[in-house]
Amino acid sequence: MMILKDLEPKKVFYFFEEISKIPRCSGNEKAISDYLVNFAKERNLEYIQDKALNVIIKKPATKGYENVPGVIIQGHIDMVCEKTSDSDHDFSKDPIKLQIDGDYIKATNTTLGADNGIAVAYALALLDSNDIEHPAIEALFTTEEETGMTGANELDTKLLNGKVLLNIDSEEEGIFYVSCAGGLRDIITLPIEFEEVKENYTGLRIKVYGLLGGHSGMEIIKQRGNANKLLGRVLYDLLKYDIRGIYINGGDKSNAIPREAYADILVKDIETINERVKYLEEVFKNELSITDPDVKISIEKIESTDKVMKKSSFEKAINILMLVHDGVQTMSKAIEGLVESSSNLGVVKTFENRIEFTSATRSSVETLRDFIHNKSEIIAKLNGATITTSAPYPAWEYKQDSKIRELMKRVYKDMYGKDPEIAAIHAGLECGILSGKMKDVDMISFGPNLYDVHTPQEKMSISSVKRTWEFLLEVLKEMKNY
Structure with a gap:
């Protein structure tokens, strides 16, 4: 019909x-x-x-x-x-x-x-x-x-x-x-190594969701939350509580602000992790009360595993999540209210031996677009990763x-x-x-x-x-x- x-x-x-x-x-x-x-x-x-x-x-x-x-x-x-x-x-x-x-x-x-x-x-x-x-x-x-x-x-x-x-x-x-x-797409590729873990851990999935997302060009000025970046903050906070990383995944398209992201981890102290996650959810709700009032963080038990990322790999992945540029970078001096340059960490995906972080960078000034890319190159290099660029457009x-x-x-x-x-x-x-x-x-x-x-x-x-x-x-x- x-x-x-x-x-x-x-x-x-x-x-x-x-x-x-x-x-x-x-x-x-x-x-x-x-x-x-x-x-x-x-x-x-x-x-x-x-x-x-x-x-x-x-x-x-x-x-x-x-x-x-x-x-x-x-x-x-x-x-x-x-x-x-x-x-x-x-x-x-x-x-x-x-x-x-x-x-x-x-x-x-x-x-x-x-x-x-x-x-x-x-x-x-x-x-x-x-x-x-x-x-x-x-x-x-x-x-x-x-x-x-x-x-x-x-x-x-x-x-x-x-x-x-x-x-x-x-x-x-x-x-x-x-x-x-104009714009381009950057993909930071971090090699990851795995190891066996023989200690007694519990498997958890930490998920950030409830965000509005949107077009990474049109909606970037609204400063909506980016699920990948928020997940990075959660994982960075929890590192001090002896967590081990299994998998990180977030977003689906580089030109869409990600609405959901999750990480599978192993933990020892579930009670403390629960408390920290509740605290961080309140932090995000306060920070995003105007743009994303329905932001949530969930914890779900998953089957444990004896194969995890090496601590060095997991920490480097979190470093990149924390450091890679996201959101409005500069505003136009010539046109009031126009975003001049921005970047969106749209996709994070874990593969068998690597994690890829895909960002869409936009700028009406080509040199500023390249400046953002250069900073991403440095972030990649400092963390033992590589970076490739694709789909540039004027x-x-x-x-x-x-x-x-x-x-x-x-x-x-x-x-x-x-x-x-x-x-x-x-x-x-x-x-x-x-x-x-x-x-x-x-x-x-x-x-x-x-x-x-x-x-x-x-x-x-x-x-x-x-x-x-x-x-x-x-x-x-x-x-x-x-």
Whole structure:
């Protein structure tokens, strides 16, 4: 049964629900990419599907717009796949279970995928139409944006002819983004050694949970708690009570602030450990009373083991958890309220002979991004670990002369009687990569209201989707005056 069938605009919500049935976690986009190809074939539209599974679908200009500069409608087809700890959802095959809650569309115990499924839905509704005035349209659907912007990096932009690019990957209606941060991913790898323990210990799992998490770019300014960092503080405190480490695990995505983390340990004095954990829970509740009032630390007995990390390995792991950078690092001096650089310790995972600590670093100033990376190099070196860097992407620099920005400002004020906000964003947008490849293309980013993206609490405003669609159609109509 179609959940969104009665919502307006009908075609936008129809296609949003259709793509919500298709698995599309980053790195698993073959099915959604093929769906787009079949969509184009069924409508006799020109299309291109490249090796990275990016798809371009082209639609000719409507009458009277033949000589207007072409417009690229751009969004990414992958989504961050997060779920609650009690969910049995299988992202590799299960459709997203949509629900309507007042003005919001949500998912049941998973991320919604409105980031960036709503851009895909807008583009498909536009391509499917026969009554909308528009210039030549090139709908550009890119892959693996959430894990390093692989699709945008591998895209051959010579396949595109448009001179204006509308990136629909922003999350606040009425805010037009004209600049974004660049970033990279650091992975600190700590070799660990194990040994047998013959003393009498009790196995415990210490878990930090109940945090809100969020997008490591958009929500980093809210200073929400990071479960990996809090777990590091717990373990550091408990070291003095002769605990032995077995396993550390936290977070799932480098670009999502981790909501949960746990460590399996062996202890001798359970009573003291319980007291310290209760104390630390109160400490965290006090420190995070505004941002994460529901933070909790649980203790659960587990089966004991005779194989544990050597004390030196365990202590080095805790050192890294304590020292690695996290949260806002610098604020912009030029734009009030804009985070200039940040880092997010998103994933900690124990393997057979190593622990990996994965951080996402962002900055609108490349040298500050590199400075944070250099400090991480030192932390790794001092603890006998190595560091590798992946998925670097450039910042999108502000363009002084932008005709599409001025046109959209005028249209917005005519429609709503107020000026839109022109802003920079502390998150990576594919405009950073695409602007470097297509220097003569005029770009801007906008979108409807989305909340708590990259978390199972993600939701999208129905009324905002409608207003943003109407605004998009008016912008396309006004392209005659570009």
